[in-house]
Structures are given as structure tokens and as C-alpha cells.
Amino acid sequence: MWGWFTDYSIWILVIAGLVVFLLLLFSEGVRSIIARIEPDKWQKKAVGSINAVFWTIEGIAVVIMAVAFIAITLSREGAHAMVTMETIQTWFLDYGVKIIIILVVGVVLWIVLKQTLPPMVRRIMARPRGGESREGMKKRANTLQGVFLGLGRVVIILMVILMILSEFVSIGPLLAGLGVAGIAVGFGAQYLIRDLIAGIFILMENQYRVGDVAKVADVTGLVEEINLRKTVLRDLDGIVHHVPNGEIRVASNYTRHFARVNLDISVSYGTDLDFAIEVINRVCKEMAEEEEWSKVIRTVPKVLRVNSLGDSGIDIKIIGDVKPLEQWNIMGQLRLRIKKAFDAEGIEIPWPHTKVYFGNKPGD
Numbered sequence: 001m002w003g004w005f006t007d008y009s010i011w012i013l014v015i016a017g018l019v020v021f022l023l024l025l026f027s028e029g030v031r032s033i034i035a036r037i038e039p040d041k042w043q044k045k046a047v048g049s050i051n052a053v054f055w056t057i058e059g060i061a062v063v064i065m066a067v068a069f070i071a072i073t074l075s076r077e078g079a080h081a082m083v084t085m086e087t088i089q090t091w092f093l094d095y096g097v098k099i100i101i102i103l104v105v106g107v108v109l110w111i112v113l114k115q116t117l118p119p120m121v122r123r124i125m126a127r128p129r130g131g132e133s134r135e136g137m138k139k140r141a142n143t144l145q146g147v148f149l150g151l152g153r154v155v156i157i158l159m160v161i162l163m164i165l166s167e168f169v170s171i172g173p174l175l176a177g178l179g180v181a182g183i184a185v186g187f188g189a190q191y192l193i194r195d196l197i198a199g200i201f202i203l204m205e206n207q208y209r210v211g212d213v214a215k216v217a218d219v220t221g222l223v224e225e226i227n228l229r230k231t232v233l234r235d236l237d238g239i240v241h242h243v244p245n246g247e248i249r250v251a252s253n254y255t256r257h258f259a260r261v262n263l264d265i266s267v268s269y270g271t272d273l274d275f276a277i278e279v280i281n282r283v284c285k286e287m288a289e290e291e292e293w294s295k296v297i298r299t300v301p302k303v304l305r306v307n308s309l310g311d312s313g314i315d316i317k318i319i320g321d322v323k324p325l326e327q328w329n330i331m332g333q334l335r336l337r338i339k340k341a342f343d344a345e346g347i348e349i350p351w352p353h354t355k356v357y358f359g360n361k362p363g364d
């Protein structure tokens with residue numbers, strides 16, 4: 001068994017390192033998905049179980065990596081060499097110190113990146129520009145922080161693994177082999193590359209951020225996550241949609257810079273339109289002057305025009321600018337208040353109905 005392990009120790013080391021790398025790369029995403037599951041009691045149990053599974057697998061992989069290191073070292077003295085203080089000391093002086101230094105440097109780089117990148121991004125995004133609000137700049141800063149930290153973690157882990165491998169084997173042929181394999185795999189990874197390129201442009205052009213409401217690839221919802229490969233949205237039904245960035249042809253952001261109240265109110269054909277418009281504008285003005293709503297309303301909603309003459313009534317369009325994400329709440333409140341005001345003033349809101357005349361003219 002030991003002889004077999006020694007013969008394949010390099011590949012075992014590579015596979016164990018890849019397992020640790022994949023766990024570090026995807027474990028946080030799995031935990032965040034589990035953390036959003038309801039109810040709360042099951043959240044804690046599920047997250048705790050997932051953490052235990054990840055820690056167990058990571059621990060086993062690290063042990064296998066350590067044994068593989070020992071096997072690679074002992075293979076120079078023979079596959080069945082005995083472990084002595086001299087061999088351990090020799091291995092530690094030849095490789096152990098360098099490996100420890102590499103690991104320490106990798107940890108330090110990650111700590112430095114984690115501590116310096118968020119403040120740097122926040123400082124760059126501190127001043128609103130191009131009509132962007134402070135809330136919008138904060139959203140973009142949070143989005144960029146998550147993407148850059150994830151990318152930085154991957155780069156650091158790859159560098160550490162390659163530097164450790166270089167202490168035992170020449171990684172030139174390995175990289176060359178991976179390059180040849182990469183060409184073959186590349187034909188099958190065209191969609192992945194397309195997703196990554198599209199993700200870069202989404203972030204550079206600031207098309208949408210985490211916390212925005214957007215419509216991408218015919219899916220509308222709250223943006224919960226953006227990375228270079230995909231966009232994650234949650235719709236009003238609570239359904240989570242994973243949209244590859246390469247599939248996005250048109251991205252519509254409902255909460256960029258500002259939002260707009262765009263509301264049609266119908267009145268019957270017998271209504272005095274001037275009076276109805278006066279009532280609507282009065283309700284909008286009273287609402288905008290209240291302290292609770294004045295903080296989110298930027299321009300007082302008002303009647304823009306008589307929008308259409310429908311089958312059952314006349315549509316009056318109301319429009320006004322509000323803070324992002326507040327348009328639906330404000331439109332719902334306006335509908336409620338306008339309905340109450342119309343009831344008080346005797347203004348009829350029409351509904352589809354049919355009038356039947358038995359031989360008499362409509363005016364008789």
C-alpha cells in the first residue's frame with residue numbers, strides 16, 4: 001500500500017490540493033445559500049451540518065497532502081525508507097521551511113487583501129459621480145468588493161499550490177501538459193469564457209449592482225449576487241434564478257440613479273376631468289408633504305396628461321420621480337389614497353360593464 005502511495009504521491013498531492021482549493025472556492029457560496037433557507041431553526045442546523053462536512057473533508061485532504069509530502073521526500077531514499085529524526089530534519093531543512101514560508105506569505109497576502117481592498121474600494125466610490133447617488137455608489141462598492149476578494153482568493157491559492165509543487169517537481173512539464181489539455185478543453189469551455197468576458201463588462205459598465213432590481217435574460221428580480229460567471233436574482237415569488245452572464249443580451253435596471261412613479265388612474269366618462277385632476281394632484285401633494293414620504297419622493301407626483309379613452313373609462317397618467325426601490329410602495333399608497341378621495345368626492349372609478357336599452361334612447 002505504501003509503495004503504491006509513494007509511486008503516485010505527486011498526483012495524490014495534486015488531487016488533494018485541488019479538493020482543498022475547490023472547498024475554499026465554493027464553500028462560502030454554499031453556506032450563503034443555506035443561510036437563506038427558512039425557517040431560522042433549520043437554518044442553524046443546516047449551516048452547522050454543512051460546516052462540519054466541509055471541515056471534515058478539508059481536514060482529511062490536508063492530512064493526505066501532508067502524507068503525500070512525506071512520501072515524496074522518502075521516495076528519494078527508497079520507497080520503504082524508515083522515518084527517522086535525520087530524515088525528518090533533512091526534509092524539514094530542504095523543504096519544510098520553504099513550504100511554511102510560502103503558506104505564511106499566502107495567509108499574509110490574503111489578510112492584507114481582505115483588510116486593504118474594502119476600504120480602498122469604498123474610498124474610491126465615496127464621491128458620487130455621473131448622477132449616481134451615495135446609495136448607488138455604496139451598492140457598487142459592495143459588489144466590486146465581493147468580486148475582487150473572490151478573484152484574489154483564487155489567485156493566491158493557485159500561487160501557493162504551484163510554488164509548493166515547484167519545491168518537489170518541475171512544474172514546467174505539468175504546466176505545458178495543462179496548456180495542451182486547456183486547448184482541448186477550451187473548445188468545450190467557450191460558454192464559460194463568454195460568461196467571464198460578459199461579467200467583466202457588466203462590472204466595468206456598472207450595469208447593475210447587488211441590491212438593485214433588474215431584468216436580465218427575461219428574468220426580473222432583486223440582484224443578490226454578481227460574479228464574473230453569473231448573476232443571481234430572486235423574484236417576488238422568492239424563486240432564485242441563476243443567469244449566466246453570457247446569456248444576457250439586454251439588462252434593464254429599475255433602480256439606477258432614481259425611480260419613477262408611472263401610474264394610470266381610470267375615471268368614468270361622466271366625470272368632470274378638471275375636477276378629477278385637481279383631486280389627484282391634491283392627494284399627491286399632501287402625501288409628498290408628509291415627513292414619512294418626503295424623504296423618498298424627489299419630485300411631487302402629478303397628472304401628466306389624459307392618457308387614453310378606454311372601453312370603460314378615461315385613463316389619467318400620474319408621474320413623478322422617487323428614490324430607487326420606492327416606486328412600488330409609493331404607487332400602492334397613491335392608489336389607496338386616491339380611491340378614498342374619489343369615494344369622498346363622488347368620483348366613479350369605472351369597471352367593465354354593459355348597458356342594455358329596451359327600445360329607449362340612451363338620453364330618455
